[in-house]
Amino acid sequence: MDLHGKVAVVTGSGRGLGLGYAQALAAAGAAVVVNDVDQNAVDAAVATITAAGGRVVGVVAAVGDSAAAEELVDTAVREFGRLDVLVTNAGILRDRVLWKMTDEDFDDVVRVHLRGTFTCARAAAVRMREQGAGGRLVLISSPAGQRGNFGQTNYAAAKAGVVSMARTWAMELGRAGITVNAVVPVAATEMTKTIPAFAPVIEEAERTGSPLPDWLRKDKGLGTVEDVAGLITFLASDASDGVTGQAIGIGGDRLALWAHPKEKAVAFADGGWSADMIAALWPGGVGAEAETFGIPAPQAPVA
Numbered sequence: 001m002d003l004h005g006k007v008a009v010v011t012g013s014g015r016g017l018g019l020g021y022a023q024a025l026a027a028a029g030a031a032v033v034v035n036d037v038d039q040n041a042v043d044a045a046v047a048t049i050t051a052a053g054g055r056v057v058g059v060v061a062a063v064g065d066s067a068a069a070e071e072l073v074d075t076a077v078r079e080f081g082r083l084d085v086l087v088t089n090a091g092i093l094r095d096r097v098l099w100k101m102t103d104e105d106f107d108d109v110v111r112v113h114l115r116g117t118f119t120c121a122r123a124a125a126v127r128m129r130e131q132g133a134g135g136r137l138v139l140i141s142s143p144a145g146q147r148g149n150f151g152q153t154n155y156a157a158a159k160a161g162v163v164s165m166a167r168t169w170a171m172e173l174g175r176a177g178i179t180v181n182a183v184v185p186v187a188a189t190e191m192t193k194t195i196p197a198f199a200p201v202i203e204e205a206e207r208t209g210s211p212l213p214d215w216l217r218k219d220k221g222l223g224t225v226e227d228v229a230g231l232i233t234f235l236a237s238d239a240s241d242g243v244t245g246q247a248i249g250i251g252g253d254r255l256a257l258w259a260h261p262k263e264k265a266v267a268f269a270d271g272g273w274s275a276d277m278i279a280a281l282w283p284g285g286v287g288a289e290a291e292t293f294g295i296p297a298p299q300a301p302v303a
Helices: 016-027 039-051 066-080 103-131 143-147 153-176 199-208 214-219 225-236 275-284
Strands: 007-010 031-036 056-060 085-088 135-140 178-185 247-251 254-257
Touching (some): 007 016, 031 039, 066 103, 143 153, 225 247
């Protein structure tokens, strides 16, 4: 995939998945603006990409405020002349069950994931529309945003909002040639290492250098950061023309298209529904096959 001539901003790219995205885009020829709140992480990311022959500049900023979004876009334009791709990866976790989650836990996560995606995408869209040559917005979501996840009220709500924004902006920006997609990644990171079923397998693979087993790579769709990066490069490229408004999952050996919410079962009653009528119908009617919820707890196969 050839991205020469394109300029990309990747938020939260000092380490982990974000760094993997920035490295893949640079390896394909794009000039990249990397970003993190940690100066050391930014410096290390810039050094790594530069050593591999990439064109890169770093910005230390906390994503969320409009000022940070403008700084990222302005840096891309000042250093490389334009902006073609935005990847909104920056995020934090403040996991707690509902009755223990504080206002600050909720607000901090929503500020970075949801508001940060909004402010950065808005700044990027303004610039891309001014350029008149289209562009790519790649918004990073999560399985938690698609299904919910225990202890992640703030994170799941924000990531669900990211997908909704992708669908909305795909409509709003289509005439400008700007595509907008949400990516739902799963990879072996510091966060997934905390899952009991995954931790020992990931640690063993890292210790020995052996690949993750098929039950992880295929059944659970969990692999390396590098396994995810190819989708980001594709969505940043001209090859993805016409792909917009989608939520696309990737991890390990699995590539998937997530369904948009839709009515699953419908019933009608002349004059409308009373509570008693709904109660009588629900078990064998509209509610006969209720939807599941939550990310199923992973279980390693029994030897």
